[in-house]
Amino acid sequence: MVTFRNITKTFPGGTRAIDNVSLSVPPGQFCVILGSSGAGKSTLLRAVNGLTELQAGVDVGEVRVGDTTVSPRTLRDVRRRVGMVHQQFNLVARLTVMDNVLAGALPEVSLPRTLLRLFPRDLRRKACVLLAEVGLGEEHLYRKASKLSGGQQQRVAIARALMLDPPVLLADEPVASLDPQTSSSILELLRHSTRSRGTTVLCSLHQVDLAIKFADRIVAMKNGKVVFDGPPEVLAALG
Ligand code: ADP
Numbered sequence: 690m691v692t693f694r695n696i697t698k699t700f701p702g703g704t705r706a707i708d709n710v711s712l713s714v715p716p717g718q719f720c721v722i723l724g725s726s727g728a729g730k731s732t733l734l735r736a737v738n739g740l741t742e743l744q745a746g747v748d749v750g751e752v753r754v755g756d757t758t759v760s761p762r763t764l765r766d767v768r769r770r771v772g773m774v775h776q777q778f779n780l781v782a783r784l785t786v787m788d789n790v791l792a793g794a795l796p797e798v799s800l801p802r803t804l805l806r807l808f809p810r811d812l813r814r815k816a817c818v819l820l821a822e823v824g825l826g827e828e829h830l831y832r833k834a835s836k837l838s839g840g841q842q843q844r845v846a847i848a849r850a851l852m853l854d855p856p857v858l859l860a861d862e863p864v865a866s867l868d869p870q871t872s873s874s875i876l877e878l879l880r881h882s883t884r885s886r887g888t889t890v891l892c893s894l895h896q897v898d899l900a901i902k903f904a905d906r907i908v909a910m911k912n913g914k915v916v917f918d919g920p921p922e923v924l925a926a927l928g
């Protein structure tokens with residue numbers, strides 16, 4: 690469960706990226722945050738894992754992950770419970786597929802490959818199982834991340850994000866760099882692998898058709914405000 694209570698975020702310079710947003714996303718929901726560039730989607734998602742800082746005296750509101758209020762004091766704990774997938778995949782190019790996924794077990798550390806090789810067998814096995822689940826078999830485990838296609842890199846990033854079994858997953862425009870066919874396969878994979886685990890998903894998108902096809906619920910944003918919140922069928926009927 691993720692709860693936003695009256696969130697307002699103003700960046701230095703005066704841009705109000707989020708304007709009084711309240712939202713509660715229940716366990717297991719695949720919630721798409723829909724909006725064009727600049728709507729505030731990324732700023733909202735990043736408030737969940739503290740990458741958007743709510744500054745005392747400037748910003749308003751509270752974000753909760755389960756029973757925990759996101760704050761500098763709880764950040765380490767929150768980040769272990771919130772996985773993230775990015776538009777540009779954010780893999781370590783020089784590391785193998787396997788090592789990139791293993792790195793998901795230690796989100797706060799940047800590890801050289803020599804250390805990654807020392808991961809216990811159960812974690813290595815888990816990484817293999819996750820990679821198989823996202824469609825990357827053994828022949829891919831020791832390829833360098835930089836050699837993969839965009840779709841394959843995003844599959845690795847999803848496996849990495851699931852290494853700690855996070856109850857919450859943030860996906861910030863996860864298919865914006867991919868072609869339409871690959872986009873659909875990645876969203877299908879995200880929906881399938883999170884539904885089977887009961888993960889709460891916040892996924893930002895700018896494509897209405899993809900939101901309608903894959904979301905349990907659509908929250909549409911414009912200029913930092915929520916302008917629609919409801920099931921995809923209702924948004925589709927609005928035209
Ligand atoms: P979206 O993800 O929907 O494209 P963003 O959340 O990235 O939107 O941005 C919302 C607004 O906040 C935009 O006007 C953007 O320019 C502004 N913004 C985002 N990040 C920063 C920042 N670090 N500093 C100043 N303004 C920012």
Ligand code: ADP
Binds near residue numbers: 840874
């Ligand atoms: P996916 O198979 O994850 O949907 P894509 O549709 O992006 O990935 O790519 C299809 C196939 O094209 C991949 O299996 C991959 O082998 C190949 N491919 C595409 N781009 C590259 C690249 N830059 N480097 C290596 N292989 C690539």
